[in-house]
Amino acid sequence: MIAHAADDWRVRSTSLAADYWFGVETDSTSLALNRFTVLADTRIDMPGRWQFDGALRLEYADAGTGLGSRDTYSRLSRPAVSGDARVEIDRTVVTWRRRGTVLTLGKQAIAWGVLDGIQVTDRFAATRRRDAVFSPQRPERLTRWGARLKFRRGDWRWDLAVTPDDTAGQFANPGDTFFPQAPRLRGGIPPGAALPPLTVRRSGQATWGVRTERTIGNGDFGVVAIHGPDTEPVFELDGTNVAVTYRERTLIGATWQHTSGERVWRMEAAYIDAQPVNALQSGLPVVVETGRWLAGAGLDWRTTSGIFINAQIGADYLTDASEALVRRELDVLTTLRAHKDFANDTLRISTEWLQSLTDGDTIVRPSLAWQATDRVSVSAGYDWIDGDPNGLLGQFEAASRVWLRFTLDF
Amino acid sequence: MRKFIMTMLVLMSPLSVAEMAPVEDAMALAQLVAERPANEGRVGTMHFALKNKAGRTRHREALMIHSEQADTTRIAIYFTAPGRIEDAAFLSYDHVQATDENWLFLPATERVRRLPTSDRGDYFLGTDLTYGDIKDNFKFGLDDWEFSSGGSAQVNGRELPVLTGTAKSQAIADELGYAAFTAVVDTETGFPLQIDYHDVRGKPLKHVEVRELDLIGGAWTALDFVVSNAQSGHETHVQFSDMRHVPDLDMEVLAPTSLEYGVPDVE
Numbered sequence: 001m002i003a004h005a006a007d008d009w010r011v012r013s014t015s016l017a018a019d020y021w022f023g024v025e026t027d028s029t030s031l032a033l034n035r036f037t038v039l040a041d042t043r044i045d046m047p048g049r050w051q052f053d054g055a056l057r058l059e060y061a062d063a064g065t066g067l068g069s070r071d072t073y074s075r076l077s078r079p080a081v082s083g084d085a086r087v088e089i090d091r092t093v094v095t096w097r098r099r100g101t102v103l104t105l106g107k108q109a110i111a112w113g114v115l116d117g118i119q120v121t122d123r124f125a126a127t128r129r130r131d132a133v134f135s136p137q138r139p140e141r142l143t144r145w146g147a148r149l150k151f152r153r154g155d156w157r158w159d160l161a162v163t164p165d166d167t168a169g170q171f172a173n174p175g176d177t178f179f180p181q182a183p184r185l186r187g188g189i190p191p192g193a194a195l196p197p198l199t200v201r202r203s204g205q206a207t208w209g210v211r212t213e214r215t216i217g218n219g220d221f222g223v224v225a226i227h228g229p230d231t232e233p234v235f236e237l238d239g240t241n242v243a244v245t246y247r248e249r250t251l252i253g254a255t256w257q258h259t260s261g262e263r264v265w266r267m268e269a270a271y272i273d274a275q276p277v278n279a280l281q282s283g284l285p286v287v288v289e290t291g292r293w294l295a296g297a298g299l300d301w302r303t304t305s306g307i308f309i310n311a312q313i314g315a316d317y318l319t320d321a322s323e324a325l326v327r328r329e330l331d332v333l334t335t336l337r338a339h340k341d342f343a344n345d346t347l348r349i350s351t352e353w354l355q356s357l358t359d360g361d362t363i364v365r366p367s368l369a370w371q372a373t374d375r376v377s378v379s380a381g382y383d384w385i386d387g388d389p390n391g392l393l394g395q396f397e398a399a400s401r402v403w404l405r406f407t408l409d410f
Numbered sequence: 411m412r413k414f415i416m417t418m419l420v421l422m423s424p425l426s427v428a429e430m431a432p433v434e435d436a437m438a439l440a441q442l443v444a445e446r447p448a449n450e451g452r453v454g455t456m457h458f459a460l461k462n463k464a465g466r467t468r469h470r471e472a473l474m475i476h477s478e479q480a481d482t483t484r485i486a487i488y489f490t491a492p493g494r495i496e497d498a499a500f501l502s503y504d505h506v507q508a509t510d511e512n513w514l515f516l517p518a519t520e521r522v523r524r525l526p527t528s529d530r531g532d533y534f535l536g537t538d539l540t541y542g543d544i545k546d547n548f549k550f551g552l553d554d555w556e557f558s559s560g561g562s563a564q565v566n567g568r569e570l571p572v573l574t575g576t577a578k579s580q581a582i583a584d585e586l587g588y589a590a591f592t593a594v595v596d597t598e599t600g601f602p603l604q605i606d607y608h609d610v611r612g613k614p615l616k617h618v619e620v621r622e623l624d625l626i627g628g629a630w631t632a633l634d635f636v637v638s639n640a641q642s643g644h645e646t647h648v649q650f651s652d653m654r655h656v657p658d659l660d661m662e663v664l665a666p667t668s669l670e671y672g673v674p675d676v677e
Contacts, residue, residue, distance in 0.1 A: 015493035041493075043672070097671060099662050111520035137518050150667070157667060218509050220524070259511050262526045302526040344460060344644050345536030346468075374468045374492045409494045 010045040016410040023403030025064070026382075032177055032401045034063035039090065049098055055090035064177040064399075068130030068170040071200040072244075076145055077107065077167045091143050100152035109141040110148060110161045112211055112224055113268055114257045117335060118314035120268035120294045121224045121253035123231055124161060124209045126169040132178040132396055133354065133363065134383055142167055146207075159211040166202045168246045169231055174198070182395035184327035187235025187242060187278045187285035191389050199238060201245040203229035219258030224270075226251045234276045235285045242285070247276040253294070266298040266312075279324040291319035310337040331392065332357040346371045354393060361387025361394035377407045436559040439573045439595055444552050446600035448478040449627035451659030453676045454650040456487070458537060463643030470495070470535075473673050474650075475663055481506045483545060484664040487535075488673040499669040500535065504545045515669035522669045531587025538616060538637040538646040542586050548602055548620070548632060550575055550591065554582050563594045565603050570594050573602070583610045599623055599630040614640045627655025 016038070023033035041055040061067045062084045070078055070086075079088035093106035113122030117138040125141035146163025172178040174195065181191040189195060207228025213220050229246040236243045253270030275292035278285045296314035303309065312335045321329035334357060339350035347370050354363040367381030382402050387394020458470035471491040477484040483504040489495045496517075503511040512525040528534075530542030550557075550573075560572030573593045577583035589610050593602035605618040622634035633653055637646045656676060663674045 013490070013493075013496060015496060017493065095671070099660065100665070100667070102671060109520050113521075116519075141520060218511055257524050259509060259524050259527065261509055262529070264524045264526050300524075300526050302528065302532075304529065306532060308526075341536075344462070344533070344538070344642070346462075371468075373466070374494070377494075407494075409492060 008047060012043040012045050012051070014040075014042045016040050018408045018410070019405065020407075021403065021405040022063070023065075023383075023401040025398070026384075026400045026402060027398055031063040032399065033061075033065040033403060035059065035061040035065065035067075041091075046094070049096050051095045051097070052093070053095065054092045057088045057090040058085070059088070060085045065131060066173055066176045068128065068176075069173055069200070072126075072168045072170055072202070073142075074144075074165050074167045074202065077143070077165055089143070100150075100157075102148075102150045104148045104150075107143045107145050107165075108148060109143045110146075110163075110209070111141060112159075112209070112255075114220075114222075114255045114266040115268055115296045115298050115312055115314070116310060116337075118296045118298070118312050118333065119231075120296045120314065121226075121251070121255055121270050123251055123270075124207060124226050124228075126167050126231055128170045130170055130172045130176070130178060132172070132399075133393070134178070134365075142170060144207075155214045157213050159213075160209075161211075162206055162208040163228075164206040166204055166206070166229055166246070168200070168202050168229060168233065177399050178396060180395065182390050182392060184278075184390075184392070185395070188280045188283075188326035189235075189285075191395065195242070197241045199241050199243050201236075201238070201243040203246045203248060205229055205248055213255070217258075218260070219256060222255040224251075224253045224255065230276060234278050234287045236287055237284060245287075247287070249273075249275055262302045262304075264300040266300070267296070269293070269295040275318070277318065278326045279322065280326060281324065285326070288320075288322075288325075290321065290325075293317045293319065305340075307338055307340045311335070328358055330358060333392070356387070356392050356394075359388050359391030359394060361385075361391040363393050375409045379405045379407075435571070436557040436573055439559075439571055439597070440550060440552060440555070440557040440575070442597065442600045443573070443593075443595060443602060444549050446549065447629045448547070449629040449631075449655050449657075450479055451475075451477045451656040452626050452629075452631065452653065453656050453659075454633075454653030455490075457649045457651065459647040460536060460538075461645045461647070468536075473676075475659070475676065477659055477661070477664055478547075484661075485544065486664050486669070488669075490673055497672050499672075501664065501666055501669055502541070502545070513666040513669060520670075522666050524666075529587075530585050537648075538639045538642075538644055539648075540587050543637075548605075550593070550602075554578060554586065555591075560592055563604075565594050565596075568596075570596060570603070580610075588615065596623075601630050601632070609641070616640065624653065626653055627657065629655075 019037040021035045025032040038058040044052040059067055067086055079086040089107055093104050093108045096103045110124040112124055128140040128142055144163045144165035144167050148161040150159045180186050183190050209226040211224040213222035227250045230249045233244045233246050236245050249272050251270050251272050255268045257266045272292040274289040276287050279288045294316050298312035301309045314333045316331040318329050334355045336353040339348055341348050350367050352365040364384045369379035371377045385397050385400045453475050456472045456474045460468045473488040475486040485502050487500045489498045499515045501513040510527045512527055513522050514525050515522045528541045531540050534541050534544050555575035558574050560574040562569050563572050573595050576590045583589040588607045589612050590608040592606045594604040595602050603620045607616040609615040617638045620632045620635045623630050624633050633650045635648055
């Protein structure tokens with residue numbers, strides 16, 4: 001029987017990790033990335049069936065890839081700042097658990113969906129995009145204040161979540177390496193053109209979501225609904241400024257994943273009835289609403305030679321597209337990851353290939369990771385970007401880089 | 411009943427182990443091992459020490475929950491140390507009639523992922539144990555091996571019979587990662603105390619030495635064993651502490667959705 005019925009307070013675990021990550025742009029040999037992060041985590045058993053879990057993130061960065069926006073955070077979630085250093089609450093939750101029922105209150109991330117890095121139904125959580133697609137995990141979800149209840153009724157597993165926290169995501173600051181350059185991500189303003197002053201206008205609205213899932217044979221089928229501020233902004237004129245706004249939208253979707261021996265198949269589809277998107281009217285950004293279909297499929301495959309392969313394709317289609325829209329009617333993105341472990345899993349060679357079939361953009365990311373000891377790991381890689389400066393991936397073509405990363409666990 | 415008869419045949423044989431009729435006794439011994447009782451639920455803290463050829467040792471600690479029922483063997487491993495992998499959790503369902511299923515939870519991804527099923531010959535989480543070793547729990551599948559008697563050997567001052575096995579086909583050898591084995595079997599427990607495996611090319615691969623056994627809920631369970639890889643020079647030392655039988659194990663701790671909540675307390 002699961003028994004989280006501790007009689008007293010007890011520190012269950014603590015951890016401290018330091019991470020240093022730096023990179024050099026291959027085009028200019030200038031320092032592209034210089035970031036130092038300390039993560040502290042503690043977990044405490046509380047009387048009854050409660051448990052506390054808290055994590056704090058301290059960061060410092062001073063090169064082209066900075067620490068990202070702060071004004072997209074709600075006041076309660078916003079990192080404290082001092083020069084180039086920040087302190088952010090990564091997680092603060094109390095959890096109550098009894099058999100199949102789990103209640104989680106506090107600052108937490110909600111991770112939905114079954115694909116990896118292609119967000120179809122995984123649109124409850126706000127995400128950190130200061131590194132564009134080059135973060136170690138993708139998507140890198142932000143935690144927000146809220147409540148989550150998971151329980152089981154018959155064969156169905158239910159997951160209800162609400163967050164009044166309107167933190168909208170995190171982007172690179174203007175001037176930073178991964179600040180959006182493609183017109184589609186800046187209200188139609190072309191790359192190189194001076195941006196008017198930007199202001200962030202969060203919605204002030206809560207996000208709520210419900211997800212239910214059941215196992216069928218060797219697979220899981222799920223249905224999801226999310227209502228709340230969009231995780232993607234639109235640009236609106238606000239006097240002489242441009243306001244980055246997060247309008248509400250409703251998403252309904254379904255997921256399916258199935259194990260078939262050494263293969264796992266994954267599929268997701270979602271529909272947004274009134275998706276706010278930018279269009280240009282007399283050269284100025286306006287907001288229109290359109291239907292939006294999102295769909296994706298993926299395959300995980302472990303070959304007989306021990307290579308793990310993850311292949312995915314995702315499509316994003318606007319139903320009421322017009323020529324005035326600042327983005328394409330259809331985006332199709334493919335990802336291919338492969339890795340193989342050596343030396344009793346202490347050495348991993350991996351590569352990731354992202355391809356926009358509609359823009360023709362390509363990113364290739366080979367890397368090598370070595371777990372030197374229980375406490376020390378070292379990894380190195382190359383992020384090669386090629387494509388259209390107006391494209392979804394190609395906008396960062398000048399940011400191709402080599403990088404090195406050290407992680408120390410205390 | 412069949413298992414009982416086989417056990418009694420081995421234990422009560424008036425012949426010394428060296429005098430046993432080779433083929434029949436090898437089969438009886440193989441059945442003694444294969445049909446060794448399993449308990450339906452057990453829980454223990456697993457301590458791994460992974461030593462490489464240079465002598466550098468890495469340590470892992472995890473809560474292991476094991477349930478063996480008629481149609482499915484379920485194993486959950488919740489890592490507790492070192493901090494780098496704390497809260498990572500792995501779950502496997504080994505179905506007799508259906509495709510096996512694996513899940514993994516990594517805190518960084520914040521989701522429980524279905525994983526492609528590993529081959530039985532794939533190595534388990536950086537150890538020298540294969541997934542097949544973990545699932546087979548020191549047993550040799552009667553459908554996988556041609557058994558023969560290997561005479562006897564002295565272990566801890568006791569003369570014990572030696573069981574040898576050859577994979578019935580190349581496909582089975584490829585699946586298991588082993589072409590042959592030689593095992594010294596303790597006839598009192600039905601447990602192999604030493605096993606030497608040969609790889610699919612017939613070269614010496616691994617030596618397994620069981621150092622401590624205990625009767626947990628009516629089933630003999632290895633609490634301390636070492637697996638040495640002769641080819642890589644790597645060694646895995648596994649010790650269990652707080653191993654106990656949990657007859658009414660709540661299957662919720664072996665549900666994929668439980669992985670993301672960290673180590674459960676199990677009563």
